[in-house]
Amino acid sequence: MAEKEILLNVENLHVYYGVIHAVKGVSFKVPKGSIITIIGANGAGKTSTLKAIMNLVKQKKGKVIYNGEDISKKGTHEIVARGLTLVPEGRHVFPNLTVLENLLLGAYLRNDKEIKKDLEFVYYLFPRLKERKHQKAGTLSGGEQQMLAIGRALMSRPDCIMMDEPSLGLAPIIVKQIFDIILKLREEGKTILLVEQNAFQALKISDYAYVMETGKIVLEGKAKDLLNDERVKEAYLG
């Protein structure tokens, strides 16, 4: 993977919540056009890592390089403007806005003429959203909300999409749909950083993966090697 251009490079990242040291010097690389996965148990610090990259946590240390530029001191909206986005854990759609408004808010920074076209693309990926575009997002099912969260992130035209547990709490058939979409997005040229508890499915579609435990990366390797790794099998594949 060394030949490929690195789109996102995280170096020695630390996150603190007061006295809690949640992320303790995490480093990893996301090459352009790849699907990279971080797996790890509850409380390992995966969400904190993603939030720190987006500068959504108060106390953090370390370097985040995106597209060759140090973004570690940039505001969240400036990071989004550079083409990096996060689909947050738990979906976090805006329940009081309609589906359409949620999607348009995703395109907040854009003024171009292609917003309509991208809206159609999201509706093509998730036909359910089109049927429900004037419905308040709070009335959607969990799976539909996840689709909306992903669609909303796409509306900013990101190059790199980070997804925090997109399959959490969803029925197997919806989970499969979500993973299919992730593969489709990669075909579209997007780069994807996935955080998952659903380790088996995530590793199957990934190129490379990292294992996180109590704030540190304890293991990394090609996804298919990790699928056969005894430690991974025991701890995450059950």
Added chain:
Amino acid sequence: MDLSFIAQEIINGISLGALYALIAVGYTMVYGVIRLINFAHGDIMMVGCFIAYFLLLKLKLPWPLALILSAILTGFVGVLVDRIAYKPLRDRGAARIINLITAVGVSFFLESLFVVVLGGVPRAFPVPDIFNKEFCIGNVYISMATIATIIIGLICVSILFYIVYKTKIGMAMRAISVDFETTKLMGVNVDRIISFTFFLGSALAAISGFMWAIQFPSIDPYMGIIPGVKAFVAAVFGGIGSVIGAVVGGLIIGILEIFIVGFLPDLAQYRDALIFLILIFTLLVKPTGLFGEKLEEKV
């Protein structure tokens, strides 16, 4: 009790209610985006009055220009208050009670500042002549000031609804009110939206202050307290965080107050106390107010 008397009371009530409504939306919008009851909001209205006073008296500006300019300048005063007093606390993640105490402090500060600089003696607001005209339909008397208040109030509320419900910036305001962090992920510069909210709320308070002053043309540094508090009651009654609630709440409180004075003259001296009873009653029976459902839009 004759009909024209009732009609008179209703018109007066709507006019007073419009004044409260324009102040109440400022409380509710700021609460919606940053969960702060800006107790200095009534004083912002006072600042607006004094700005209009100087624009009319010293610069001899025509009243529409004075009205608009005072709204804009007061809007910036609101932004300044946020930047100096509230934003530093927000950035440090201060507890809500600290923000609240700061708001009370800002209120005292603005009042004292105006007393020190301009003195506490009430001044006569230079009411433009046009507002003193009176019309008479049957036995109902309507002053131009009342008509202007209702019309301008209607225009302001329409513009406000348009901004909140039909524009991108309004969408961002509604989004911040439910989920601050995720709104940032949409690429929204939330500091800018918060500033805009303070601007809008303060400008509307200034417009309300102007309309107030043409009906009750004596202005002093403490004039914002009572309308401010009543508008706060209106905002809570309507459902704090809901723009529609603030407008409806303002109108109801205004009409109620006029009705108390008009129909129950014995209770007239208790009108302020009765309005507070509404606050206590609302908080006891339905703290979310008329429109403040859990999942309602909280702007």
